[in-house]
Amino acid sequence: MTDRKSLYLMTPALAWLTGLMVIPCLLILVLAFFRRGIYGGIEYTFTLENIWLVFDPLYAGIFVKSATIAGTSALIAVIVGYAAAYAIAAAPSRRQPMLLFFAVLPFWSNYLVRTYAWIVLLNREGLIASVVHSLGYDGELPRLLYTESAVVVGLVYNYLPFVILACYAPLSRLNPEVIEASRDLGGSGWTTFRRVTLPMTAPGIATGFVFVFVLSIGNFVTPALLGGGQFQMIGNLVYAQFLTANDWPFGAALSMFLIAIMMGLLTLQTFATERASGARKEES
Amino acid sequence: MLRHFPKTLTAIGFGMICSATALSAEGLVVSNWDGYMAPDAIDAFNTASGNSAELVLHGTNEEIMGKLIASKGKGYDVVFVSSPFAEVLHNLGLAEELDHAKIPNIANLYEQATKLEHDPGNAFSVPYAWGTTGLCYRSDLVADAPDSWMDLLAPADAVRGKTTMLATDRWLLGAGFLAKGYSVNETDADKLGEVRDLLIEAKDTLLAYDDATFYAKLVSGEAELVHAWDGWCNYGIAENADIKYVIPSEGSDLWVDTMVILKNSENKDAAYSFVNFILDAKNHGWAAENILYKVPNEPAMSALSADMFATFPNMGITPDVLIGYEQLRDVGEATRAYARAVSEIKAAD
Numbered sequence: 265m266t267d268r269k270s271l272y273l274m275t276p277a278l279a280w281l282t283g284l285m286v287i288p289c290l291l292i293l294v295l296a297f298f299r300r301g302i303y304g305g306i307e308y309t310f311t312l313e314n315i316w317l318v319f320d321p322l323y324a325g326i327f328v329k330s331a332t333i334a335g336t337s338a339l340i341a342v343i344v345g346y347a348a349a350y351a352i353a354a355a356p357s358r359r360q361p362m363l364l365f366f367a368v369l370p371f372w373s374n375y376l377v378r379t380y381a382w383i384v385l386l387n388r389e390g391l392i393a394s395v396v397h398s399l400g401y402d403g404e405l406p407r408l409l410y411t412e413s414a415v416v417v418g419l420v421y422n423y424l425p426f427v428i429l430a431c432y433a434p435l436s437r438l439n440p441e442v443i444e445a446s447r448d449l450g451g452s453g454w455t456t457f458r459r460v461t462l463p464m465t466a467p468g469i470a471t472g473f474v475f476v477f478v479l480s481i482g483n484f485v486t487p488a489l490l491g492g493g494q495f496q497m498i499g500n501l502v503y504a505q506f507l508t509a510n511d512w513p514f515g516a517a518l519s520m521f522l523i524a525i526m527m528g529l530l531t532l533q534t535f536a537t538e539r540a541s542g543a544r545k546e547e548s
Numbered sequence: 549m550l551r552h553f554p555k556t557l558t559a560i561g562f563g564m565i566c567s568a569t570a571l572s573a574e575g576l577v578v579s580n581w582d583g584y585m586a587p588d589a590i591d592a593f594n595t596a597s598g599n600s601a602e603l604v605l606h607g608t609n610e611e612i613m614g615k616l617i618a619s620k621g622k623g624y625d626v627v628f629v630s631s632p633f634a635e636v637l638h639n640l641g642l643a644e645e646l647d648h649a650k651i652p653n654i655a656n657l658y659e660q661a662t663k664l665e666h667d668p669g670n671a672f673s674v675p676y677a678w679g680t681t682g683l684c685y686r687s688d689l690v691a692d693a694p695d696s697w698m699d700l701l702a703p704a705d706a707v708r709g710k711t712t713m714l715a716t717d718r719w720l721l722g723a724g725f726l727a728k729g730y731s732v733n734e735t736d737a738d739k740l741g742e743v744r745d746l747l748i749e750a751k752d753t754l755l756a757y758d759d760a761t762f763y764a765k766l767v768s769g770e771a772e773l774v775h776a777w778d779g780w781c782n783y784g785i786a787e788n789a790d791i792k793y794v795i796p797s798e799g800s801d802l803w804v805d806t807m808v809i810l811k812n813s814e815n816k817d818a819a820y821s822f823v824n825f826i827l828d829a830k831n832h833g834w835a836a837e838n839i840l841y842k843v844p845n846e847p848a849m850s851a852l853s854a855d856m857f858a859t860f861p862n863m864g865i866t867p868d869v870l871i872g873y874e875q876l877r878d879v880g881e882a883t884r885a886y887a888r889a890v891s892e893i894k895a896a897d
Binding site: 300301302303304305322323325326329330333358387388390407409410492493494495496500501504505507508510511 | 597608610611612613614617618630636639640709710712715716717747755757758768769770853878880881883884885887888890892895
């Protein structure tokens with residue numbers, strides 16, 4: 265394809281992204297350098313106050329907390345998702361499309377609806393509690409909903425399909441002869457997995473991890489619904505600045521750092537994937 | 549201040565779509581919360597007045613305020629906002645100084661409703677609904693009827709983990725201020741700190757913070773005692789007669805939702821006649837009958853059936869009692885300190 269042709273083909277997408285995403289984001293980010301007006305508007309005097317405020321222990325702490333929750337969710341999603349992807353890739357090839365279809369099925373329903381479904385399931389008078397009680401258990405169950413674990417469970421559940429897809433791609437492309445070679449050379453099943461399969465599919469794992477992490481750290485719906493508003497994640501803080509505190513400049517400063525973290529991670533992941541695939545090309 | 553909050557996300561989306569149409573409309577543009585007036589109110593007004601008014605929706609006060617501040621109030625004629633926000637619109641010079649001669653139905657207001665702290669004499673805002681914030685509970689599940697804010701903030705062991713509190717800054721802090729006997733508009737940093745600490749302790753005992761579904765949690769039995777606006781408690785009472793509402797002995801705030809005409813409105817006459825139309829006893833009474841909020845309209849309230857007051861006792865809280873409570877006021881620069889205190893509470897482990 266000529267360069268010019270690819271330019272033409274890319275123009276609509278680029279224009280769309282630039283006009284509807286990059287420019288609006290920049291417009292918001294610029295606000296970070298202005299003052300909040302006394303009644304919540306913007307006062308156009310330059311200030312760095314909002315940027316410093318992000319490093320205040322309170323807000324920095326919320327960043328760390330969000331990263332911990334997002335990291336835990338990403339880790340669990342990768343372990344569960346990789347196992348599922350491995351099983352799908354190992355299944356007879358005519359069954360694989362069906363299994364993949366089931367894996368992404370939840371994506372076909374609305375995120376909010378799915379999250380509310382968890383509330384129905386987990387609440388104190390919910391499905392799980394009534395099943396347990398109907399089996400004859402009388403005591404109080406440990407609290408399932410409105411806890412940090414509920415938030416993690418919700419995030420893992422919602423983003424798991426991403427991991428399955430990201431890990432399935434390299435797993436299904438894995439040349440079975442490589443595995444056979446390892447076995448022929450005396451590698452046990454575990455050694456083969458650890459020294460051959462895992463390294464060759466690492467880019468998929470990295471992609472899955474980064475996806476779940478990035479989507480989780482900015483999420484505000486799940487902590488609000490499954491955390492009962494008791495766990496403030498950075499997304500909730502940004503939401504509050506824009507919609508309740510009416511402090512757009514500080515909200516913009518917070519989003520700026522959130523976007524920076526996300527972009528940093530995505531860049532790292534892209535480099536890692538490229539290096540891994542580059543290394544493989546050199547080998548072959 | 550987020551009466552009709554449950555679908556904030558959709559509402560924001562709606563708001564965006566609607567604001568686009570708002571700017572292009574030629575007729576009267578009214579912005580209100582979803583479901584806060586009769587579904588046919590706009591049509592009825594148009595038929596009666598020959599206008600082509602249009603309703604747009606906002607999910608929260610903050611959302612409509614953001615738009616009004618950005619557009620200097622252009623593109624909207626009448627907005628429904630809670631009183632502290634009406635005050636801000638006035639301070640920003642965006643609210644019309646009302647000419648009462650153009651609103652004859654303003655005579656329907658209770659005398660108490662013309663003496664509101666935020667706007668004595670209704671110079672720039674007309675009250676639409678008013679009420680209190682207190683405790684809504686399951687009388688069949690809670691052994692001792694609550695009568696103090698401390699029953700919510702330091703609940704008895706049997707109720708621990710079965711209480712919810714409003715999450716919005718002003719009301720969350722309000723519960724603490726009232727429990728301590730402070731003004732709901734307190735801005736002193738030490739007192740704010742005390743209240744923050746009290747609310748951090750209370751957080752341990754909560755089931756959740758909830759602004760939108762607390763009454764449903766009561767109905768299901770998931771929660772037994774919740775921090776609630778009286779009107780919303782009525783939604784629970786409607787489904788379960790064992791649900792009761794009480795104003796704690798330390799008192800309540802008086803919340804008032806108002807109608808404000810924008811100074812930059814290009815349809816002022818129509819705006820006045822719309823406000824007048826709403827103040828008509830029958831139209832105003834719709835809100836009391838259907839959304840179970842008290843309206844400050846004397847003939848509208850007198851027209852309610854005795855059943856209504858029997859089923860929903862808080863509908864009978866008198867204007868004299870209401871006016872005795874302190875209103876939430878705009879606290880200016882302290883808003884940031886409030887927001888920070890709330891972040892500290894929510895971030896606490």
